[in-house]
Amino acid sequence: MSIAAIKTWSADYLKHPKRRALSSVPEGERGFSVLEALSATGLRSIRYAKEIENMAYVVANDIEPDAVKAIRRNIAHNGLSEEKVRPSERDACALMYECRDADKQFDVIDLDPYGSASPFLDGAVQAVADGGLLCITCTDMAVLSGSNHPETCFAKYGGTPVRAEFCHEMALRLVLHALQTSAARYKRCITPLASFSIDFYIRMFVRVHSSPKDVKLVASKTAMVYHCTGCRTFTTQPMGKLTQSEQREKFGAAAGPTANGPCEHCGHTMHIGGPFWSAPIHNADFLSRMLQHVNAAEGLYVTRPRMIGMLTELDVPFYYTISSLGSAVRGDNPSLTALFSALLNQGYKVSASHAARGSIKTDAPAKVVWDIMRAWIKAHPVVSKNVKPESPASRILAVEPSITVDFTEHPQANPESRKHKLVRYQENPEKNWGPKARAKRSRHE
Ligand SMILES: C[S@@+](CC[C@H](N)C(=O)[O-])C[C@H]1O[C@@H](n2cnc3c(N)ncnc32)[C@H](O)[C@@H]1O
Ligand SMILES: [Zn+2]
Incomplete structure (x- = not known):
C-alpha cells in the first residue's frame, strides 16, 4: 500500500518543474528522497529501494544502535x-529539525512509531x-479511538475522541x-490523499504544501462533534465559516x-469530541x-477491495452503523440495502465507510434517519x-414520522463492492504490516 501510494x-x-527532485539534485541522482525516520530493521526502506523506480535514496534512521546495525546488515x-x-x-526529531531548510528537506517522510x-x-x-x-502510522488506538482516556488523547493530539461507532474515522481525523x-x-x-483505518492501527498518506493563503481555510476545515450517549x-x-463567491x-x-x-x-446527554479535521x-x-498501481501489482497488494470501497466513500464526517440504529429503537436491524434505499429514495446520498462493517454515511439530517427507523x-x-x-x-418511537418512507430497493443501494462480497474491513494490507513487538534491549543498556 505504501509503495502504491508513493508511486502515485x-x-x-x-x-513539477520547480521540484528540488528535478532541479537542484545532480543528474544521475535525480529522483526523490525518502526519510524513514523510525526504521527499526530497515526492511521498509529496503523495499522502497527495490520497488520504487524514481526514488534517489532513502535514509533509514533509528535511534537504537542495535537497530542501525541491523539496518546495515540488511x-x-x-x-x-x-x-x-x-x-x-x-x-x-533532531534529524527532522535539522532538515527544515528547503535544500535539506525530504520529499517523502515515513513515520511508523510504536x-x-x-x-x-x-x-x-x-x-x-x-x-x-x-506517510504516518499510529498504533495507539486505545488512546485515539477509546473514550476511557480523553485527557490523554487531548494532550497528545489536541482533541478528544467520543465513545462512538465512528471512533476509527474519528482517530484518523484527530491525527489529521x-x-x-x-x-x-x-x-x-x-x-x-488516502486515510486507512485497519483494525489496530491507522495509516495516512498526506501531501503538504506551503501556502499562507490556504492556511486561512484551516478553521473552516476543523469541527467539533456532539454525540448522544x-x-x-x-x-x-x-469552528469557522468560509463563504465563497466568484x-x-x-x-x-x-x-x-x-x-x-x-x-x-431522545433527551439523553450529548458528549463533545474534537476538534477534528x-x-x-x-x-x-x-x-x-x-x-x-495496486492493480498493476496484482498479488503484491491485497488492498484493492478496501480501496474500491474508499473510492465510493461519501465526503461527510462519520457514520451510523446498522446495529447501533437498530439497538437504539430496540428493534430488528433493517438490511443495509433497505436503509440505503430509504435514504436514496428520499433524495439523500449514502455510502458505507471502509472503517466499519454495516456503516452508513449520509448527508441526510439525523431527523430523517430516525424517521426512516420509525417507519x-x-x-x-x-x-x-x-x-x-x-x-x-420510547422517546424516538413516540414521535410520528414526518415523511413517507419508501424501502423499495434503489438501483444504487447495493454497490458493486458489496455485491461481490469483497473484503473491505479491518484486514492487514500487507504481510508483516502493523505494530511489531517493541525491541527489548534499550540503547541505555
Ligand atoms: C515500530 S518500529 C518501526 C518499524 C519499521 N518502520 C518497519 O516497518 O519495520 C519503531 C522504531 O522507532 C525507533 N524509535 C523510537 N523513538 C525514536 C526516535 N526518537 N528517533 C528515532 N527512532 C526512534 C525504535 O527504536 C523502533 O525501532
Ligand atoms: Zn439521542
Missing part, C-alpha cells in the same frame, strides 16, 4: 548500497518538501487535525451551537490512480417489554 504521489510530484544482505539506503543513527506519531508530527511537517508526502495544527504554524497545509445521533459543529472568499465565525443541551431525539480524508483522483419499526414492530419508559427507544 511521485508521478505528479516529479512532473542493506548488505539485500545487495544494496549505503548510498541508496543510507543508515542513520539519530533521534528522529504507538503515537504525535511527538514527530511537528518535525515532519517542517522537514518535508513543498508538495512532499507524509494535530498534523494540520502543526503545519499551519509554518504556513503549510495538508491534503489527505443514548441514541448515538451526532451533529458536527464547524469575486472573493470571506472567512467568518461559524453559527452555533448545533446541539443545544440534551439530545433533541472535518474536510475530506481521501482524494478521489489520487485513490483511483493509486488503484492502477421500519412500524412495519416490523418491536416487543413492547423491550422498550423501557424514558429510554431512547
